Amino acid sequence: MIKCNNVLEQARDLSEFIFERWRDILPAGDFVLGDDVSRFETWMSQRCMGAYAISMNSGTDALLLALRALGIGPGHEVITCSNTFVATVGAIVAVGARPILADVGDDELINVDTVAPLFTERTRAVIPVHLRGRPVDMDSMLTLCRAHGVAVVEDCAQAIGTTINGKQVGTSSDAAAFSLHPLKTFGGLGDGGILVTTNPEIAAYARRARNHGLQTRDESIVFGINSRLDSLQAAALNIKAPYLDRWLRRRREIAAFYDLALAETATGTDLGGGKPGSSYYHYVVKSAKRDGLQRHLAKYGIQAAVHYPVPIHRQQAWLRSQPPIALPTTERLSREILTIPCHHHLSDCDIEKIVVTIRSFNARYEFAPERRIPS
Structure with missing residues (x-):
């Protein structure tokens, strides 16, 4: 994995x-x-x-x-x-x-x-x-x-x-x-x-x-x-x-590779938009079919995670003590975000596999042509 x-x-x-x-x-x-x-x-x-x-x-x-x-x-x-x-x-x-x-x-x-x-x-x-x-x-x-x-x-x-x-x-x-x-x-x-x-x-x-x-x-x-x-x-x-700066450089190298390799996919690049100065603790993409993408990656031995699936204002701790509120962008993103591996122990082969696997999901599901009913 x-x-x-x-x-x-x-x-x-x-x-x-x-x-x-x-x-x-x-x-x-x-x-x-x-x-x-x-x-x-x-x-x-x-x-x-x-x-x-x-x-x-x-x-x-x-x-x-x-x-x-x-x-x-x-x-x-x-x-x-x-x-x-x-x-x-x-x-x-x-x-x-x-x-x-x-x-x-x-x-x-x-x-x-x-x-x-x-x-x-x-x-x-x-x-x-x-x-x-x-x-x-x-x-x-x-x-x-x-x-x-x-x-x-x-x-x-x-x-x-x-x-x-x-x-x-x-x-x-x-x-x-x-x-x-x-x-x-x-x-x-x-x-x-x-x-x-x-x-x-x-x-x-x-x-x-x-x-x-x-x-x-x-x-x-x-x-x-x-x-x-x-x-x-x-x-x-x-x-x-x-060793910290060396580890940070590797994270940025991986993020730069993802940025180029995923730019034309439906999944796209990190939601930070390549912000200057980012340390890439997480590299997070989004997908309308997030759960399917997560399962697809797991099928091929790639762990992906959701940080965080339930925003704080939807947690029981909040609902029991604070008035309910609506945060539309926060809620939408929580349904779409997915963290993919981005750390200094990843090899070049690892990150290439991650990109290929995401692309294969996009090709099969995100960009799949509509099925036509036979006339």
Whole structure:
């Protein structure tokens, strides 16, 4: 099976080096917020143009503490999208704020046209999601939000390596949250996340709040949470870090091949439209016969997935706690989108097979001539 993700392969590739480093850590007893964590945070800071980088237990916690640092809570509204992993909205609910969901464009991203009509006097933040590693138009989003005195927290869970004008996304807003989950392009061997900000006050709050609000071992000055990255995860990430740009280049090579090879098919190319700076965490096509295409690919040993088949505003968690809403573009895309494999463990033969298989489906089903009834 040609897999849609390479989580197992990525874990195995550098396992010898990772285990060797872990054997050094274990007798030292440096398990939480140790030297490896500091080294990882320094690397992330440098990648993010010198911004503060505070590691945590997950990208979800990074969103949560970013919102708390901005003073967002009950009585406030935060705007984001519905076609994202549930954690984006879950973090808003966790701080006691009300999530407001915007529709998206055909590129699956929110934009100022879908967000601006939702502003009210209670709006305190917007969370643009760089879905699939595609960059949201941050210049226009920041201009809109700054004009209204509204904070911006970027959801960069899928966007390590995503850039705007050569600059890592997550560095132009109030704060950003990155995920280090094993499924990500750059993931650990367990959960992890990192909050990035250029604001020293947000950084100071996040650094303290992730560790129970402790100022010293016995003094807590704010009520925080337990969200510390452990040294074993940080060590694994430090070993993977030098390879990240190579992995990103391979994803972009594969995406460029797909763009050319699928351009004239009914399935077409990535919904991001070849956005400059995309890191291609996912390469997503759409088809009016999506389920059939997914089955056809599986028949020939190619795994394809749907991210995400049920938008958040159609989930039970939303329907039990929030008023029903309609998001036409989000709903239409959820019925048509399909993620095809795009990761650095794919061979040239793999991607050629994927293209040939998609073309064969298109030729048989998408472009099949109408059957005529014999006269």
